[in-house]
Amino acid sequence: MTQARLKLGMVGGGNGAFIGAVHRMAARLDDCYTLVAGALSSDPDRATQSATSLGLDPARSYTDFQHMATAEAAREDGIDVVAIVTPNHLHAPVATAFLNAGIHVICDKPLSVSLDEALALQTLSRQQNRLFALTHTYSGYPMVRHARQLVASGALGDIRVVQVEYAQDWLSEPLELTDNKQALWRADPSRAGPAGCLGDIGTHAYHLAAYVSGMTPASLSAEAHTFVAGRKLDDHVQAMLRYANGARGMLWASQVAAGEENALRLRIYGTRAGIAFDQQNPNFLEYTPLGGATQQLTRGRVESEEARHATRVPPGHPEGYLEAFAQLYLDAALQINAMNNSQPVPKVSQLLTTVDDGVAGMRFIAAVLASSQANGQWTEI
Amino acid sequence: MTQARLKLGMVGGGNGAFIGAVHRMAARLDDCYTLVAGALSSDPDRATQSATSLGLDPARSYTDFQHMATAEAAREDGIDVVAIVTPNHLHAPVATAFLNAGIHVICDKPLSVSLDEALALQTLSRQQNRLFALTHTYSGYPMVRHARQLVASGALGDIRVVQVEYAQDWLSEPLELTDNKQALWRADPSRAGPAGCLGDIGTHAYHLAAYVSGMTPASLSAEAHTFVAGRKLDDHVQAMLRYANGARGMLWASQVAAGEENALRLRIYGTRAGIAFDQQNPNFLEYTPLGGATQQLTRGRVESEEARHATRVPPGHPEGYLEAFAQLYLDAALQINAMNNSQPVPKVSQLLTTVDDGVAGMRFIAAVLASSQANGQWTEI
Amino acid sequence: MTQARLKLGMVGGGNGAFIGAVHRMAARLDDCYTLVAGALSSDPDRATQSATSLGLDPARSYTDFQHMATAEAAREDGIDVVAIVTPNHLHAPVATAFLNAGIHVICDKPLSVSLDEALALQTLSRQQNRLFALTHTYSGYPMVRHARQLVASGALGDIRVVQVEYAQDWLSEPLELTDNKQALWRADPSRAGPAGCLGDIGTHAYHLAAYVSGMTPASLSAEAHTFVAGRKLDDHVQAMLRYANGARGMLWASQVAAGEENALRLRIYGTRAGIAFDQQNPNFLEYTPLGGATQQLTRGRVESEEARHATRVPPGHPEGYLEAFAQLYLDAALQINAMNNSQPVPKVSQLLTTVDDGVAGMRFIAAVLASSQANGQWTEI
Amino acid sequence: MTQARLKLGMVGGGNGAFIGAVHRMAARLDDCYTLVAGALSSDPDRATQSATSLGLDPARSYTDFQHMATAEAAREDGIDVVAIVTPNHLHAPVATAFLNAGIHVICDKPLSVSLDEALALQTLSRQQNRLFALTHTYSGYPMVRHARQLVASGALGDIRVVQVEYAQDWLSEPLELTDNKQALWRADPSRAGPAGCLGDIGTHAYHLAAYVSGMTPASLSAEAHTFVAGRKLDDHVQAMLRYANGARGMLWASQVAAGEENALRLRIYGTRAGIAFDQQNPNFLEYTPLGGATQQLTRGRVESEEARHATRVPPGHPEGYLEAFAQLYLDAALQINAMNNSQPVPKVSQLLTTVDDGVAGMRFIAAVLASSQANGQWTEI
Structure with a gap:
């Protein structure tokens, strides 16, 4: 401090x-x-x-x-x-x-x-x-920030394919009929809004893909579905994505995927390399150059100002969800202090997610709901 | 013998x-x-x-x-x-x-x-x-056969979600312009037929999902896409799936996914448990009962006549692709010998894939091509 | 609070x-x-x-x-x-x-x-x-505490084999000749004491094994070795262990293991089950009952008061090194507050490591140095 | 053919x-x-x-x-x-x-x-x-042969540490008292010789380490131990190793390690890089240059005549134990045909293990038994 x-x-x-x-x-x-x-x-x-x-x-x-x-x-x-x-x-x-x-x-x-x-x-x-910071927590992981930097640096070449998913199982049964507070409001349209799983974790998946790839899709074809009888909001979302540069993608979010705890996984494939990230093992980022061996990148094995800024302990000492969350608070503090002192916002803090990411997320929700109601018609975002 | x-x-x-x-x-x-x-x-x-x-x-x-x-x-x-x-x-x-x-x-x-x-x-x-045996090789793995038996036994409950994918990168560049024999005919419609990646590996993914889940989708919304300029057939396929029982699914096949060798992966989620299989580590099957710990099943840790019949060496000694392929030949031999001797076909050999699986695969190809040409319209299979 | x-x-x-x-x-x-x-x-x-x-x-x-x-x-x-x-x-x-x-x-x-x-x-x-708390950080991980409880509950049966290791590579070269502060004092006997790698990470390995198994060895045969020319303290330790109940074990600690970041790994095998823990993936604990499948235990999949007490975020949200460290501070606070108020120390806080663990560690160091000087003679601890 | x-x-x-x-x-x-x-x-x-x-x-x-x-x-x-x-x-x-x-x-x-x-x-x-070929099966894996070539090429620098282990659990109970044929003769000194676990799998571990590292230890300090009451031969072996070049190592073999199927694992650390191989996932070899990211080498991602010669199917199609075994038969056939025709033995076939490896294994057994009887005294091999 x-x-x-x-x-x-x-x-x-x-x-x-x-x-x-x-x-x-x-x-x-x-x-x-x-x-x-x-x-x-x-x-x-x-x-x-x-x-x-x-x-x-x-x-x-x-x-x-x-x-x-x-x-x-x-x-x-x-x-x-x-x-x-x-x-x-x-x-x-x-x-x-x-x-x-x-x-x-x-x-x-x-x-x-x-x-x-x-x-x-x-x-x-x-x-x-x-400042309007929005806590898309997973963007605070060092290896997510390094992934973003890798893509931006051109290491992947032109992006061709984006595969993102967020799978949980905690709503496999009608938990909202019990007194589980977390389930109660999330399954209640008057408090959660029109999107269930879609808003709760679909937006995280969508954001992570955008944050790392540096691109948002131009259009999507989607289905929001409810598996659990009587549930008022969706608990399962699947979508196909098209990007302006010709890339294709798929997004899947589910809260009824039996056996999954919090499986947010992102894979991006370009003309020169592919990367893979799994939120449940956030200290690693897989990077595979076309024709080469898969490399298990860690904070300790990459030169990356972005990763270093988001790091608190030496390599091999795992960091987790709270550290990623803390990173957003740290970046917000850096920005607020600068704004309060009429100074330019430090560059390293600018990876912070904001109201702009939130607007993009709401556009995504709107497009999924519209496409789903039109039986999967391709819909602009 | x-x-x-x-x-x-x-x-x-x-x-x-x-x-x-x-x-x-x-x-x-x-x-x-x-x-x-x-x-x-x-x-x-x-x-x-x-x-x-x-x-x-x-x-x-x-x-x-x-x-x-x-x-x-x-x-x-x-x-x-x-x-x-x-x-x-x-x-x-x-x-x-x-x-x-x-x-x-x-x-x-x-x-x-x-x-x-x-x-x-x-x-x-x-x-x-x-006998008309069709060599869907991956159905010969012991843990695939055990997975099929697990689903059939009801261990997963009602199936809700099927996620299957087959990702390779060997056609990331226009290899068919070289003298690579494998690429040459696969990229030539007069020899490969109307489906590229779709026929070559998309059918494997589709088949594996059907083989293990015991269900084929009722309809699909799909896009077959070509990334490499000048290529005459698709090199990337994505589809959303709907099953008669209400289950949902996604299928992805790509031959331009930089960094992937032969990544055929299947996940199935039911009301009671989920399973995951990765062809590149075929000696393991992940099984997670709802609320329980993920179990890494191996041939040595399951009681399964189906797996045992498809096993040649003791647990811990890995088996691979050739053993899975040999299993189809073994089952074919068991069936042919029985037919030649007018005897009933042994039950254990009946997991062999046949012309019926081939017909299902051609229906899948036809539906994907039709849906893709209709901009992803949901199409009956 | x-x-x-x-x-x-x-x-x-x-x-x-x-x-x-x-x-x-x-x-x-x-x-x-x-x-x-x-x-x-x-x-x-x-x-x-x-x-x-x-x-x-x-x-x-x-x-x-x-x-x-x-x-x-x-x-x-x-x-x-x-x-x-x-x-x-x-x-x-x-x-x-x-x-x-x-x-x-x-x-x-x-x-x-x-x-x-x-x-x-x-x-x-x-x-x-x-209170004299000693920060053996790794004892603060929820899955370490659950492992300890598993052993104590008899789930493993009688312990037969303990395998523990802590491998790093950061001292592969004579870093103490640069201005690296961490290396400087650790390689200086006047500040580090007579043990290099042995004191720095060997004691962590020794402690983790004791903490989880509930046993300290009765005797050991060891070699402390220095690979890097000119280094004044050991950078590599290996030992064989004998326990009073007849169990056997091995301990390895190295700071010259090229490619390893912070690989503290513990495996314990009993008559009924085995467990494995890797500090670099601390949200998981592998548990394999004899004859059964390996189970990947997580905070979310076990019923364990010990793990719950050491948990801050829901399952699937990874926790790391800082959370484990914070756990020691939390337990210390619970104990100090109780002591300050002349109340009994809460049971859940009693897993905190203390001066007693430190004494055990110093006995270990002394035994390793003695055995090493006697060319590996078995030495009582 | x-x-x-x-x-x-x-x-x-x-x-x-x-x-x-x-x-x-x-x-x-x-x-x-x-x-x-x-x-x-x-x-x-x-x-x-x-x-x-x-x-x-x-x-x-x-x-x-x-x-x-x-x-x-x-x-x-x-x-x-x-x-x-x-x-x-x-x-x-x-x-x-x-x-x-x-x-x-x-x-x-x-x-x-x-x-x-x-x-x-x-x-x-x-x-x-x-020709006297000896079937040390694991030497037939493509990635083992590539590992050997990596070490020989100097990619690891000077070898400092060798860690090898072979853990099983199938003799955790007195299986030799049942009619299990495999257990019966292995636990009978008149048929198995003086070494139990030591001869059965200890020799495999010892051989694999020597095969890949290109070095055999100069001396060892060991203990052969029997856990199961009434068993006539050892079921657990642990040893510390010293090499002529100053390298150190540890070897562990056990048939009572509850939860392990056939866990033969080798790690070698040099001044420039480290490698790790696990027989249960034999299609991969981990390679980590000092300071760099861990690379997951596969047959498809390395240029290696040694690996190619031992390969039957394309990358991503896993090979297993039988293929490794077949490789020894193939190399033997190449050598016998050459010998029968008075031709020089093809270079690629010379990685075949022979009576010389068998003699080295018997020297190892003799040294372990001698050291063990002398309470772990360092013994020349």
Whole structure:
């Protein structure tokens, strides 16, 4: 920590929530933030309880995010940035409130529940000149960033094929009929929006492919499907992709793939080489030049400023999901500090995912839903 | 070898050919066959030379397959069965000649260059009551047969998702412009038929998925694509699949996937478990019951009559492609011997792939080409 | 953080040090500590600079650890616990000073530079009734703790064979002749003590085997060897082990194993099952019951209070080295808080490694050096 | 098969035997041999039955190997070469009989039950100028031969460390008390000789390390141990190795390592690179240059005459144990044909393992037993 710690607020993430705790660990790891305020729950008791257990000043524990935005903006020592870790339907209203209050935003994905909301947030964050970071966690892995750099450097030649998938099995059964909080809101259109598996993990797959390949598809043919009887949103998505440069691709996301924990896998094939990444073994990146042997790249075996910037421990000491998440918080801190000091944003921090990635994700969701409703018709993104 | 060795003839497979030598090794491994006749090449010099190097009686080295069929059928010691290892366009004419001569057939895949040819062969083999084995090699692996048995036993529950792919990179560049014999005929529609990568390896992927899952898709949406400029046939295929039971699937085959050697991979997910098989590590089958740990099944760790029947060496001693190929020859020998002796075909040999699998493959090719020409329209198979 | 944050001091770990930063990240991750004081370097300028960049109160930045111990003990708001992250030769003097001041200790390994020092620290920490945690990081991995529990539960039956190794390649060349700080002190007997590779990573291998198996060997036959010309300490150790229950084992540690990054691997075989762990893929534990298939255990696929206690994110989201390190800090906090409140130490926290593990490690070092000097004679540990 | 098929006899390998059938498949695969005679069992009924099922001329089915040697040598069409697949104690007497009859020998390992026998066979085969091939199967893998060539080429620099192990679990329980034929003779000193696990698989590990590294150790410190109560021979061996060039190594072989099928693994580390090979995945060889990424070498990704000569199918089509075994038969045929025609032995065939490797193996056995009896004293080999 060579810069001032940023004052962080949080909306959502009260006791019992999953992703809120992850954001807090990520924010702590590199010592760039101090959590000082929160609207941790809309339930007043739970908000208070959560704030207490986190050691917050009771005066800065809010139950209303709008109130929090106004109050914090008015304080001399008000928060620099808010982390939004609510269910999807609240992302846009909360972000809007804080952007309007001149406060930087770090928001979980998907960005919103509609493309219109997403576009409005994009516009607003630019008008307000505030950072809008979106936590596409997997983009924080050193080997993902190195993969992106490999593609950008031309090491793969012209990209021909993109294969991406994200398979889980935790919704193989109707878990939303139990009291599983994570399943409950994700299967509820009023909180998750119109996309189930598609929004929850399909967007991650889509983003990872775009982030590394440097390309988004021009059009797709897709089917969103629901396997579990009575489920209100999709739990399985498959799509074929066409890119402007002639490349082809496939995307698959499923939450009913029995035996898979969190299998986000990306393969990209070019005219000169292919690469493969598996989120469950994130310390490795396979790289195979055409005609050559497959190389198992690690942080320790590549010269890569991008990977080094995203690295905390020496090669052979594995890093994981929390470190990737922390990387987004670190990059956000670097950018916010620069913006707060009217300095140019450091180049290494610019791999941070933002509202722009969120808009792209919402375009993807819209296109999949449209194509699926038209029985797989090729649809522009 | 506890039964009489069968007398084997071969059409195609002269010096320099690849798959002919593979068939001969496969035929030899379990000592069920003696190669005694051949029309190894349409070029007389090459035919003679090849026959000599294989130690054939010169009187039984032919240059014309029709003549060979007639002559061998007329001999007291004529061949029991012919192996057809020519380019695709000759499969049907050669098989027709030998079936008409009352001789059993073992034929390389794909079965033919059109569905009509395929259906005619199916009819003819039944009329003649001759075995028509089709060498879908990968079905000979012990762990593939065990996988099929696992699915059939209900261990996976109801099948929901089928993901199959076959990726190679050997046609990443226009190899057919060189003197590479394998590339030359495969890229030539007059010899390969209307399907390139689709016929060469797409059919293998399609077959493996069907063989293990016990289901063929009801319809598909597909795109056959050509990446290499000037190539006359497809070198990349992608498809989405729908099954009658509601299952969904994806199939991908490519010969321009830089870095992939021969990556035939199958994953099947059901309501109760998932399995994964990779042809490049064929001694293992991954099996994961829902909620349980992934198990790495091997021949030595499963109780499976199907796997045992397809096994030659103890667990931990790896088996490979030639053993899988030999298994088809062994099963064919078991069936032919039974048919020749008017006995029931042994149950363990009935996992052999036949003309019926070939017809299914030609239906798949036809559907992919039709869907692709209709911009991915869902097409019945 | 449901308890008061502990006030943490640090000795060593100034700017440019490696392990100090790791300790600080580990201490932050679970929000149980606030760093408030330090003797970060014996060089006053560097100490001040480091303290500033960490945001310490200048009044609590010390250059003398003895002074720091006295001063902090005298403050009302003095530190609860000190983290010792110096080169090996200072571990004992620093720990002694803080224990004498009544302050809990978290110390890096190896515990000391001699067995005598180690025994004195063990005695002193008991006399003072202070926690003496020793950071054998790898014991913090959830799957290591699950492995230990598996063995303890009898799932492996009687242990027969222990195979452990720790291979690196970073000292393949005489790096200590450059200005590499990490290599410099590790290759210098006056700071590292009499053991090079043996103390640096051999002790980790030895500890991991003991931690999981629940047994330490009764005797060993060993050779400590130096490959790199001019190096003053060993860079390669191999040993054969005999256990009191009749089990046999082998231990190998090397810093000249070209191609290895940080390959700490443990395999234990019993009468009923075997297990295998690889630190470079720490989210998995292989478990094979005799006659059964190998199971790939993950946090998500096992019922294990021990693993759950050491887990921060859901299955499929990989955890790494920092999380394992943080686990030691978390367990230390649980114990210190209990001790400070005169409560019994929580059971789940008792897997924390302590001065007792450090004494065992020093006994191991002494036995290896003795056996090696006696040309591999079997030596009691 | 571009040369005359050799006439092969076999001693041992009657119905029910394991390794005899493997030898026959290996001999058939490349069509260099015709099995024409055998003393398949010392039991006359079983010998006859076995000969019949293999289609041998009854006149050439013998019950006495000495008689067979004499009779075959006297025939115009007598065998060129005999395959010896008996229990260990008969290797030397049978080989002696056939060498004295001027017949080439292919013998299973270990070569004999004593070093004296081994040395006598070495001398006799030279006097008689006959080939004496010893089937160290694993030396027939293409990637093993490539590994050997890599080391010989200097790609690894100076060898520093050799780590080799062969772990199985099939003798974890006293299987020799059942009617398991394989266990019965292997656990019986009168047939297996003085070495159990040591002779059965320890010699394979020792040989593989020597074959690839090009070095045999100068001395060793070892322990041969028996875990299963009542077992008459060792079932577990561990050794430390010293090489003349200063390299160090470890060897471990066990037949009670619960969960291991046939885990023969070799790692060699030099000053410039390291390699790793696992017999259970024999189509791959890991190669890591110091400071570089690990490369997964395959037959298709290396330029290697040695690997190509040992290859039957294209890259990506896995080869296995039988192909490796067949390679030894192919190389033997190349050598015998050359010797029979008084031509120089082809260079590519000279990687064949012979009586010299067998003598080295017996020296290893003798040294391990001597060291073990002397409580691990370092013993010259």
